[in-house]
Amino acid sequence: MKSFSQSCQGAKSRKEQIFVCFAYFAPWRETSLLFQFLHAFSGGGYLIFPFPVGAGLAYAVTDCPEGQEGQASVALGRNMKKLINEPENVVREALEGMQAAHGDRIRVNLEPFYVVRSDAPRAGKVGLVSGGGSGHEPMHCGYVGRGMLDAACPGQIFTSPTPDQIFEASKAVNGGAGVLHIVKNYTGDVMNFELAAEMLSDDGMAVESVLVDDDVAVENSLYTAGRRGVGLTVLMEKLLGAAAEEDATLASLKQLGESIRASGRSMGMALTACTVPQAGKPSFTLAEDEVEVGIGIHGEPGRRRAKLATADEIATTLMEPILRDLSFESGDEVLLFVNGMGGTPLIELYIVYRKAAQIAAQQGLKVIRNLVGSYITSLEMSGCSITLLRMNEQLTKLWDAPVDTPAWKNCRLSIAD
Numbered sequence: 217m218k219s220f221s222q223s224c225q226g227a228k229s230r231k232e233q234i235f236v237c238f239a240y241f242a243p244w245r246e247t248s249l250l251f252q253f254l255h256a257f258s259g260g261g262y263l264i265f266p267f268p269v270g271a272g273l274a275y276a277v278t279d280c281p282e283g284q285e286g287q288a289s290v291a292l293g294r295n296m297k298k299l300i301n302e303p304e305n306v307v308r309e310a311l312e313g314m315q316a317a318h319g320d321r322i323r324v325n326l327e328p329f330y331v332v333r334s335d336a337p338r339a340g341k342v343g344l345v346s347g348g349g350s351g352h353e354p355m356h357c358g359y360v361g362r363g364m365l366d367a368a369c370p371g372q373i374f375t376s377p378t379p380d381q382i383f384e385a386s387k388a389v390n391g392g393a394g395v396l397h398i399v400k401n402y403t404g405d406v407m408n409f410e411l412a413a414e415m416l417s418d419d420g421m422a423v424e425s426v427l428v429d430d431d432v433a434v435e436n437s438l439y440t441a442g443r444r445g446v447g448l449t450v451l452m453e454k455l456l457g458a459a460a461e462e463d464a465t466l467a468s469l470k471q472l473g474e475s476i477r478a479s480g481r482s483m484g485m486a487l488t489a490c491t492v493p494q495a496g497k498p499s500f501t502l503a504e505d506e507v508e509v510g511i512g513i514h515g516e517p518g519r520r521r522a523k524l525a526t527a528d529e530i531a532t533t534l535m536e537p538i539l540r541d542l543s544f545e546s547g548d549e550v551l552l553f554v555n556g557m558g559g560t561p562l563i564e565l566y567i568v569y570r571k572a573a574q575i576a577a578q579q580g581l582k583v584i585r586n587l588v589g590s591y592i593t594s595l596e597m598s599g600c601s602i603t604l605l606r607m608n609e610q611l612t613k614l615w616d617a618p619v620d621t622p623a624w625k626n627c628r629l630s631i632a633d
Contacts, residue, residue, distance in 0.1 A: 546580025
């Protein structure tokens, strides 16, 4: 088998691209060292840039145009129309901005990356920790604060947080009552949260987790084994956050989380792709008259490509599989959540909500709470998702409970009373 160095030399002579995949759950500092090694090894003769693959990174190494040696991945960032500096600094600089803007509510740690509420740890309270790749803002870091999360662990763009991030964040919010991890069902997220939980348990901390897998679009995808975790994640963080604020026990929070998991379903679609800063180009392409039905929050393929349709037709396309999958019954009280993927104007989301609410009413469902806006996004992707959650008296009370985070300071109390 050829060594990596031999492959690099061969690629130089053949002017071809090579790809090096880095291992899952590798701490970002290790991938940074790999990047430095690759760039030093190439002698400035290659353009090198990382991009996410599940929970790790792949490094594309390509021949660098003459006269541009040494610019590495920065060259890609300068060709994009984004409000960033260097692509590799996006997450760090965003976290520094959050600290500057919301230092009264949160504390930001940069080595490793995590965000905790300003009063953490709170004695006797279960610590609520979630996380995932950056690029989905305001989820998760925007939901750290009273009434929601105690800590959030942001990975690089669309890249799972590492076990050391999760480990340190969990320790930072442990008030003695244990920690509950809210984990979206993506292979890297699941693996790294499990590894962190093992390390925390070895340290004597009580740890439980709840998996979110509400996407009805596909059973398996590029990033998952099983269904993906999408819009229900936001609702679960709000509801469990309210319960934890009332000093619910770790066992009762896990039980409540499993109940919420069983009661909610989601599906999304995309009008356009998004561009990961370190990749420098759209994650996929759609024709002007095409949409992707069943898209994932990382731009993963959905159920099918379809021709552009009206908002009413798209809302129907998303609602029908949700209603079939969970077998909602006439008379059920529900929360209806219409989410924007990052680049969708609010006026369009309300048009989708209008039709989704009509469909719910036609099925005999009573929409007693709602949420409309961009709460779990995919950078600048245009599109939307719909989530339906079956409600009960307990969940309604928790939904109405006070919340104060950088991205969420209150919620609509009722649309049916």
